[in-house]
Amino acid sequence: MGLFDKKNCDICGEKIGLLGNRKLDDGNLCKNCASKLSPWFEERRHSTVEDIKRQLAYREENKNAVRSFSVTREFSADRYHVFIDDNKGMFAIAFNMSEQDNPDIVPLSAITSCRLDIDEQREEEEYTDQDGESKSYVPPRYNYSYDYKIKLGVNTPWFDDMDFKLNTFSVKDHERAKMMNYEQLANQIITALTGAPAPASVYSNGMMNQGYPQQSNMMNQGYPQQGNMMNQNAPQHGTMMNQNAPQQTSGDTWVCACGATNTGAFCEYCGSPKP
Numbered sequence: 001m002g003l004f005d006k007k008n009c010d011i012c013g014e015k016i017g018l019l020g021n022r023k024l025d026d027g028n029l030c031k032n033c034a035s036k037l038s039p040w041f042e043e044r045r046h047s048t049v050e051d052i053k054r055q056l057a058y059r060e061e062n063k064n065a066v067r068s069f070s071v072t073r074e075f076s077a078d079r080y081h082v083f084i085d086d087n088k089g090m091f092a093i094a095f096n097m098s099e100q101d102n103p104d105i106v107p108l109s110a111i112t113s114c115r116l117d118i119d120e121q122r123e124e125e126e127y128t129d130q131d132g133e134s135k136s137y138v139p140p141r142y143n144y145s146y147d148y149k150i151k152l153g154v155n156t157p158w159f160d161d162m163d164f165k166l167n168t169f170s171v172k173d174h175e176r177a178k179m180m181n182y183e184q185l186a187n188q189i190i191t192a193l194t195g196a197p198a199p200a201s202v203y204s205n206g207m208m209n210q211g212y213p214q215q216s217n218m219m220n221q222g223y224p225q226q227g228n229m230m231n232q233n234a235p236q237h238g239t240m241m242n243q244n245a246p247q248q249t250s251g252d253t254w255v256c257a258c259g260a261t262n263t264g265a266f267c268e269y270c271g272s273p274k275p
Contacts, residue, residue, distance in 0.1 A: 009033055010049045011056065024049055038104050040159040055158055065090070065105035071097060075189050078168040082189050084108075091193060093152070093162050106154055106162075113153035114194050116186040121145050121170065127257060130272060137259040145170035148182040150189060 007016045010027035022029040027049040036059055037044065037052070044052075069090060075082040083092045083103075094103030125141040126134040148166040166185055171178045191197065254274055256267040265274050 011052060024052060036102075038158050040104060040162050042159065058158065059102060062105055063099050063102055066092075066097070066099050066102060069097065069105055073192060075185065075192065077164070077166040077185060080164045080166075082192070084192060093164055104156075104159075104162075106156060108193065110154045110156055111152065111193055112155050112160075113151070114190050115151050116183070116190065117149045117151045119147040119149065121147075139259060141259070144173040146173075146179065147171070148186060150186060152193070 006018070007021055007028045008014065009016055009030035009032075010024070011029060011033040014030055014032070016028060016030045020031045022031065022034045023045055025046055025048050029044070029052060033052070033056065034044070036056055038055065038059065041055065047055075068088075069083070069085050069092065070087055071083050072086040073084040079095060080093055081095065081097070083094070083097050085091070089108050090105050091108055092103040092105050094101055097103060122142040122144050124136060125143055126136055129135050147170050150164055150166065152162040152164070154160060154162055166182050167178075171182065253261055253263050255261050256272050260267055262274070266272065267274075
């Protein structure tokens with residue numbers, strides 16, 4: 001057979017279009033059949049035709065579980081919702097609780113781990129010199145942003161994790177209220193799914209790392225930490241001056257807008273005149 005010969009789906013028997021084939025370990029799967037698999041399933045390429053048939057049978061049975069699911073508690077992130085049926089000891093994580101979406105209904109007892117993972121990204125801040133060129137500050141300055149993800153381990157025949165993000169867009173380092181809201185939501189979800197008490201808030205006791213949350217337990221895995229490991233490049237609050245403005249220092253030295261300390265009439269790094 002040629003490379004571009006059309007194949008038949010080994011599940012439904014329908015012909016598969018040129019770009020519609022989903023390879024299995026021992027066969028082929030069409031897009032329509034693949035769309036019926038669990039959204040948490042990641043081992044399709046290593047699955048046999050019989051494996052897929054068994055999962056699709058489970059997915060049909062799951063619709064009955066969706067129909068009988070009674071939401072007693074719900075926690076809403078930006079896109080995902082955590083639905084809990086306390087009467088049956090079941091939960092689901094999905095955009096919607098409907099038979100059409102057919103979210104996997106999982107026993108709470110199948111949960112093996114649940115924690116908040118905070119992913120930090122940083123981007124260097126630059127300034128434009130008198131020649132219109134972008135320059136780095138001395139020392140470098142950075143803008144930080146964060147993503148909040150629930151890492152949920154489960155023991156099921158078809159998947160072993162149900163990780164999902166709480167936020168749609170990364171949270172900037174100055175958006176304190178959003179940081180607190182996502183952390184509080186994460187604590188509520190962890191407690192609801194595991195029954196364990198929520199970890200101490202990284203915002204508790206008013207302890208803020210000059211604008212960044214402190215680390216506490218295993219929660220704050222992405223933030224800069226307080227103490228001797230202050231965020232060395234991020235702007236600090238409290239006595240924070242306008243860091244983009246030249247700062248006068250004692251004696252004959254002065255600090256340029258680029259962050260360099262100088263003694264002459266012009267900045268040695270960017271050429272700006274002494275204010």
